[in-house]
Amino acid sequence: MTHTAPTPTQIVASPGSRRDPRRGGPVIAGAVLVTLLAACGRSGAKPAGPAGPVEVGVVTLEPTAVTLTRELPGRTSAFRVAEVRARVNGIVLKRLFTEGADVKEGQRLFLIDPAPYQAALDGARAALARAEANVANAKLLADRNADLLKDNAVSRQEYDNAMAGLKAAEADVAAAHAAEQTARINLGYTTVTSPVSGRIGRSSVTEGAYVQAGQATLLAVVQQLDPVYVDLTQSTAEVLKLRRELESGKLRSAGQGRAKVRLVTEDGHEYGADGALQFADVTVDPSTGSIALRAIFPNPKGELLPGMFVRARLEEGVNPQALLVPQVGVTRDQKGLPIALVVNAEKKVERRQLVTDRAVGDAWLVTGGVKPGEQVIVEGLQKVRPGALVNPVPAGGAKQAAR
Incomplete structure (x- = not known):
């Protein structure tokens, strides 16, 4: 007779166990099950203890002097625009210039029949x-x-x-x-000359055309492009706010002379030369609620052409006690309001609603919601919630999360 070894899943009944008369298998007693469960409990892992404080990277807010700028939209315009018109009646005999070329003051442009x-x-x-x-x-x-x-x-x-x-x-x-x-x-008017030095556009007449002094026939336009004007607009609310901050001492004037202006062209590049604010208009446009500003820029290479759309960065003043919060540490709530997570004195996370003024580089200029000396979380934001106990370390020194 051949004997088969019992498999690991088979359980041998004790001599005192009862058998099921229908199946012929042993009936496992409740005591045996309890014993097996207890044995499993002893061989398993111990339950995890309470987690420690989460390590987060923070930035300590310190007041710093910041030169504030305002970016305004604008368009370029020529320093001088001279419309060359006919001052006598007659037939145009010759055109004496090349269209699109630079001309000098007094240079001959057209010859009208002098006979x-x-x-x-x-x-x-x-x-x-x-x-x-x-x-x-x-x-x-x-x-x-x-x-x-x-x-x-x-x-x-x-x-x-x-x-x-x-x-x-x-x-x-x-x-x-x-x-x-x-x-x-x-007779002198029959020789038409350029009234200014600059760049001349296309000719409005050709040889053989009849021009009239009474209708002041337009012959060409000469524009002086070095320097050039940049005409800007700024809302009266911003102007009044700036004036109040300067008067209260919250802002210091950026300089005793004319304010410096930087220019950003349509393709996003910063123009190489600085300009200066020349004047601010005294009349408010009733349709837009804004005033006109004019800046002047050198243009020796002729890069700026009349009519170009640009953005000008105008120096407004210096804030000696500015608080800058890195943009990576600022999020938005469901209402779109800026918020930040701050570590308090008990090393617990607090949720703060901020009042931001403007972006300064990669940071927000904050005027409310935080105070100097407080620590704003900029690394590990996804690992903490308000009220959580944390271990703050300087930003950049926090350990990377385990992968």
Whole structure:
């Protein structure tokens, strides 16, 4: 006969155990089960004890002097804009410049047909010569009558008539001089020159076009681009707030001279040269509730073109007691309000609602909710909750969480 070894799952009944008459297997007594459970309890792991304080990275808030800036939208405009217009009537004979080129003040731009104006000048000069000849004749007659009057050879009336004729001839000379000068000026206007140095745009007329002085036909536009203006807008609320903070001493003036301005172009790059705030308008735009500011920037390379959209960073003042909270330590609640987790004196976490003024680099300028000397959690925020006991260490020194 072959004997089969019992498997580990089989349990041998004790001699005093009862068997099930239907199945033939042993009935396990309750005492045996209790014994087995107790044995398992002794061989298992011990229950975990209470967890220790969580280590978090903190930043201790300390007042620091910060130069505050305000970023404002604006557009560039030319320092000077000269519209070159026709000052005489005539046909344009030549265009004497290249479109889009830099021109100098006094440089010739157009030539208008000068023939009729040269003829008018010649006629005015002839009239002037005739008037001068009449003056010479009238002067001789007046001198002759003066000598004859001494001898009573002519009447007083004849002498007076001679003197009046002399004065009339002198007046004709003056009128002829004015007509000759006018003709000479009109002839000069046939050569159109640039009134300022700058960059000229496209020509509004071509050779053969008829231009008119009465309608002041536009010929071209010259714009001076070095330096350039940047026209900005700022809300009156911000202006009033800045003025109150400067008057109360909360802010110190950034400088005695004109405030410095930095420029950010449309592609996000910072312009290489600093500008200066030139003036602030005294009139508020009723439709927007803002005032106009104007800054001036050097533009030697011509990088800034009129009409470009830019953002200007304007220095407002210096806050000597600014509290800066790193942005990584500030979150938002369901209402969108800024909050931070702070470690109190008992090394427990407190939830604080902050009052932020603006972003300064990678931090928030905070005006309420925290005080100098308090510790703001910036590392390990996901591991703690308000009221939890923590072990604060300087930010950057906290241990990395186990992976």
